[in-house]
Amino acid sequence: MAIVLIFASFLFAIAILYLRENQFRLAFIKACIIHGCLIIFSTELLSLTRSLDFTHVASFWLITSLVNFSVLWNCYRKLPANRTFKLKSNFETLDRASQISIAVTIAVLLISLITALIAPPNNWDSMTYHMPRVMHWIQNRTVAHYPTHSLRQISFPPGAAYIVTHLQILAGGDRFANCVQWLSFVGSIFGISLLTKKLVGEQAQWISLVLCASIPMAIAQSTTTQTDLVTSFWLVCFTYFLFASPDFKSNLFWMIGSLGLALVTKPTAIIFGIPLFVVFGFLTFRRSFIQNSSVIKSCLNTVKVCSIVGLGSLTFPIWSWLRNAQTLNQFLGTDMGTRSEVNSLPELISIFLKNLSLNLTLPGLRQFITLIHEYFLKVDVNKPALTLGNPVVAFSTIRTSPLNLLFPMEDSVANPIHLILGVVAVSYLWSSYFRRADQKLRLLLLSGAIATGYLLYCYLLKWQPWGNRLLLPLFILQTPIISYYLADCLKIRSNLSVKLTSLIGVVAILYALTPIRHPLVPLPNWSPYLAQGQSESILWLPRQQIYFGGSLKYLEITDRKIVDTVIDRDHCHTIGLISGEDDWEYPLWVLFNEKTSGNFRLKHVDVKNESAKLEPEFPDSELCAIVSTKGHIQSIP
Template identity: 25%
Template sequence: MRVMFIKFLVSVGALVYVSTELLSVFNVLTPFFLYLFWLVTLGVGLYLFWRNRPHDIVGGRTFGQLSVSEQIMLILCGVLIVLPLLFLAIYAPPNNVDSNNYHLTRVVYWLQNHNVNHFPTIHVQQLYHNVMSEYLLLHVLALSGHDYFVNVVQWGAMLGTVASVGAIAKQLGLKPGVQVLVSILQLTLPIGILEASTTQNDYVAVFFFTCFMYFGIKLLQEFRWEDVWWMSVCLALGGFTKYPVFFYAFPYCLWIGVQVLRKKGLKTAVSTFGIALATLLLVFGPFFSRNYGLFGSILSPKIGSSLFVENIAVEKYCFTCTLSNVAKNIGLHLGLPSAGYNAKIDAVMAKFHALIGEDINNPQLSLDNYRTQFVIQEDMSGNLLLLIAICIAAVWLLFQKKQGVFKGILVCAVVGFVIFCSSAKFQFWSSRTHMPVFAQGTLLVGLLVANWPARGRILVGYFFVLTAIPYIVDNFNKPLFPIRYASKYWLGYIPRHLCVPVGANENQYQEALGSYYDFAKPEPCYPLKQDLPYGQRQQIVTKLNALDYYKLESEHIFKYERAHYFFICDHDYPNTYYDFKELAKRIEPSSKGVGMLLEQSVGFYRYWSILRPRMSEDWQMRYIVFEKDYLALPNARQIFAYDYVLSDNEKFIDRYLPKTQIEAIYRTGSLVLVKLKKPSVQLYNY
């Protein structure tokens, strides 16, 4: 049943890819043709399933082999984790910063252009960041007509990953009870829980990676051409979702290649490599062609070009460089809700870098300055408990005889992680990119507890289920209950660096907290002068609350209407929401389109999503100012008529819009809406 499930999901992914690229070629990537494609696909799929239906689906029988306690634990996982996450995925809007800035904004452009070719933008990452997850979002958004189900893509990838690690555990000979524990460890991964209700792409990537692992391990045990094809498709789609999948998959490719060469000979090994390479070229070919046509590079804009904005790859290679980034990436998972503890980890990290002679914040190796932190946020949460369990299991495994496949998985996990740390600069956001390492680690923990008494395994499972609950109810972007302030008070958890909120009276903060924080240090954040006892930390929490520092901590997703929470990550939340809500009343449903002149928020999906339900069918929203490099794109020549312009910087209005075309200007605190006298098709370049 698990294998059927993951094959079904991979097949859906492959069909999404093929249909998207094919319809895009003919500029008919529209809801009508997507409906038609899936209607035909569903009919063919049901016919083939009925004709080749299995007479004995193993699944219910396996569930019956579990003890009552294990069955109850699985049911609790469904009730306490799976269903609440499904509710959050549907009820809460896709309000992640990346969702608005590029994941969903580019989906809007694809639907408006009727193709996935590059388009003029002010956020070039919308073009060259990998796109497989967004292809899935495109189909969901087009077929449903709303964004209620776009978060479900990652929720489904979570279920697929849980199924695939369980299937790997079975393939490796672990008993049903151990398979359950392995699956629970994956399900309760903190960053995974937080990702499962977002439109990020990390869980989609780890799903394809674990499926690649499953079919690859099957090949190691028994060579079958069918598994070569499945493995190749999973690898290609995983890399097409996120490039780090290739870092983690590379050692497996070597391992599998050597074993196939040794057992089946050169001809079979070359054929296997050829299938994998051909699949990669077929999947990446159109995307690389689009990149090369605009950037002169298949990956991203070249350094020094006018479109270049970021260099994620490390710029210095050496042994101590790798040690530095390995240590800092591990540090992302070491944080606890204790400022004193986190400060001690920082001190250890500083001493380690002094010992190896590397600057801890070398810009050639890091995009962010290192600090140990504990956050429950869907971009950067750590996974300390599972990390400890994996380390214990890894050390134990090294002293075991045999267990060659598990030791191979350990080596691949370590090598893949080292390759990642050696290739990509350190970022606070990288904990979600480590998910493949933790997926592999669950198998090592499964082997460790394989011979434990059933009661011990069950206790471990319940422990991880309980520790997962805060990440479900207290997600900063989607809080189910307003417990954040109370938990900070109980824990005496204070910010080590106090950042005075935008618009707040800094003098009031200095007067109330000047004896604790060093306000002589440069803004924007002031460091804590020294570690403080629990009672004083509670006093600071109380004072911060009196200053409205924790006003966001009282939020929960039932407090306001759904659209309100599109803006929860905004620096000026909730003012931006109210500002836009007021301006949206000025936009008539008969509007041709709204041109975007943005500076602070480079994406506009949330504005589009709020306006779209009451606008005409052909209404659009696009950027009207962009760099001249985009003028060569066919999509830059599409006619876009707009009769309103929305901006977050009034200076842009003065710079680009002729006063003779303006009928009215409506201002709020953070946004400006311009109504034009008549629709315009003018685009502006710089």
Template identity: 30%
Template sequence: MRDSLLRTAIVILAAALFITELLSPLHLLSRWPLAIAWIITLALIAARIPRFSFHLSYLYIPSAVIAIPVAIAAVLSPPNSADAMAYHLPRVIYWAQSGTVAFFPTPYYNQVMLAPLAEYIMLHTYLLTGGDHLINLIAFASYLGSIAGVSAIAGAFGLPPRAQAVAAFICATLPNAILQASGAKNDFLLAFCLVCAVYFAARRDVIFLALSIALAIATKATAYLFLPPLLIYAASVLPRRKLLWIAAAILAVNGPQYIRNLRLTGSPLGYDSAQGDGHYRWRNEHAGLASLASNFIRHTSEQLGARSPQWNDRVYRAALAAHRALALDPNDPGTTWPGARFSPPVNANHEANANNRWQLLLFLIAAIYAIATRNRTWSLYAAALFTAFLIFCFYLKWQPFLARLELPLFVCAAPLGAYFLAQFHPAITLAACLFFASNARLPLFENWTRPLKGPHSLFVTTRDDAYFNDMSQWNNRASYLESVDRVARSGCNYVGIDITENQLEYPFQALLRERNPNVRFIHAPAAPPPCAVLCPDCIGNQQKLTLYRDYGPPIEIGRFLLFTNTPY
């Protein structure tokens, strides 16, 4: 059943991408063309893929129980992750209103140049349902698929059924996995594609391996950092002519986005910074062993945060001591995100920086055990995961919120942990699983952006208010709400948004679309001029006052300026 499920999921993901790219040039990305395309596609899938009966073994009931609160949070909450509101969801809005995924004018290039697969699926759900109510279920479905996938990997590597279920449970209880699985980011879809790639590599199924790799790249650029060990394995076990399938799949799946990026930036991968100016550059300024060592120490430190401030301070001091011993600067601007400073780790219930420290400990012990017992399969598997992490550290600058990007490696490591626990009496395995379940309580119920208990619980918070759960640092909820109300009452249907100050535009778009479904958005300044322009965080900005002077004196709303020529 798991094999058929994974194959079906990969085919559906590929279909979503190809439907999008086929309809986009014709500006047919709208509800009815998509509905017709999916009816035909699903009928073909049903006719070609062997039927499989659904049977949930009792061994997987614990994982299913863990997934229930995650599903509730995903359904009750709007998409409210800060990154999602900065570029994942705005790009969906602009695509939906234009009927195409062609690049659109924006000062924030993340909205156009980044890998688009997750947002393509968001676009389909948005257009087919008329809103964002199902968007969080994309990450949740990836969570379920990954749980099934890691158990399938464990089976492909020869572990017995009980150990396969343990692999699923380890994945299900990863704190960062629980937190991300109810949100709108794309890390879990990448994790699922990588899990499928590992599984089909173990099965030596080159067609689905190629598709999985291509779809991983189409989901998030960190796939380029995580895939090399898997590609090396594929090159060692597959005939050379079959490797051409992988290259062909990568080009077929990612070719349209490569071409769009090439036309805009001169590179198929786009700019190396969000604004294209090199200031907020993702990669290290100087590559070498020094940057690798510093980032390795800092990322490992971030994964060791606990609820004890004393423990966190000891971890921090140890990381600083390691930097001093190696004559490294822990805040080297060449390896550190601008404006960030290395600090003690935290035990956060936020998807951006929640750690998986106990599972990490299990994986490290499992890797050492595999090497010590000369188990070739699991030693190589552990080495592949470790190599992928080293590449990650070698290339990307350290940021205090990058734990989320490491999620795919933790998910793929779940079978390794299950292999180690399978060496012991079932009582030991049960104790470990109970410990992981206990450790999952806070992420399950006290997710900082999508809580199920407490004064801000999704059960007592309105959906509109929940959009702002990840925006407390800006403290501008009232400004968004008043701006939405004023523009809605003005009757303006062509609204400009000036986001050059790096503000989140999606809450304004989502709430205004609830009031006026016919409204269209454009990034200002634009021609023809829109009938209203919202400029977040523009109070005191003389340049903006001059730029939009034809609208007359703006309305001040907190730190927002609203320019409008429509009376109300």
């Protein structure tokens, strides 16, 4: 299959970098950045001439693979004859807790990979806009905007979807669509362990592996086509290279690439990236001042370096931002009503507390926060200016049992252990004494960037019941701080360290086995909330049935009836679609493709929003049927 081309290129790049630097984890994240850059810019360039098709994409990756192979062969020939690798012996020298940490991490990653490959995309957002826009791009052979009922398909940052598009074109289907998030999970674990090694020490890096691999939201998202893990990975890369070397010049490309890839993936990268960029500016000034002792020269150097990184990273999202400005008159696209209207400190505290409650599953906590709003903050807990959604999903009514937040749902699962550990670790960090002042400074700067990112998030975005997934980058970035705390507190308590690592590992494996919408081992339906989205084991379900195995099982009958009627009765292969902003579209693409072996076209018709003015994907005169997501079918003579 042609999909081998992109994976071959990736593996060749890892091998090249590993041979040069002798660090596999660093080689992995650098290869990811290189290929992320290649995908973003090749997609945009191919789209200019409507060449985003199998022939051109396969040719691009064939050439890239051949170039990488030739470079690899040249590097291999220059290797010393006595070059050896001792991964096994290195593992055996580690203590018991570190060995368990590595073993658990590998187990979680393998289980998640199996799930990602067996289960097709069936997350809600995947059905409504993540995967449909990929299908429209492939059909149109360009990522140019098109008329759509769901503005999220064209206005939301496309970075992760570009990677899925390349995989979809080369594989001829969505078998590898979930692997983008899974690879980001692997990269986040590798990157955070390297960051921990740099900021804390050799021993703590192994603790960070299991801490990162056991974050429930990260595990849940690693088998979906959502974008929060991808965003987290690029921010982890930027943070690592930010602290990696006193000389920024050697890492400028990697910093520009990782930050740019984060910006083109999700708007939250701007919120969480700003504090990290400020840290970058501070460290640049500090290092420059130490070298030349001149404030003016240090300021000028800081402005120059920060401008290079900032402007360089903006070349990644600027293409989609310009399209948004042309279509929607705003660079970042439609915000879907998520922007907060905070006007006072009590309102900021309101969102701060409600977001904390998404990760704390204590009984009565939500009622306690409601009382604080009523008697102290004097703010309506469901104030529309601060809360996304209608009263059905308001803070005071959603999920009567806090245990529902523990279910492995990729939209809402809580991270209570990691939140508590994070708060304790930051408190310990600020009250502890470091022998190395520079190490203390770097960890304090990281903790400050995380705290600032959270405050910015609370200030800029409304509270939303599924908002915990947006906070995933902060949970991953706090791992080095928790690792320092645990390494410092448990360094003389080896038995306790083994027990804690084992406990966290068991919980992580359970989460990896039981994602609600595509479990290997389904949870018992003892909760009405769980029963709404619980799927049967994907080991026994046909792949086509798994698309509907989660939230909307009943939709399979309706969609199959639509497809059978249009194709069998009307013999129609050019279809118009009428849908709502949040209606499932991707299953129709899957079923039409199955029925016609890909010989069909589909576009949105009767569009009423700003995208209606755009050039149609194909003329209305070619339509022979119009369907709606409500099950209505209209034949066109």
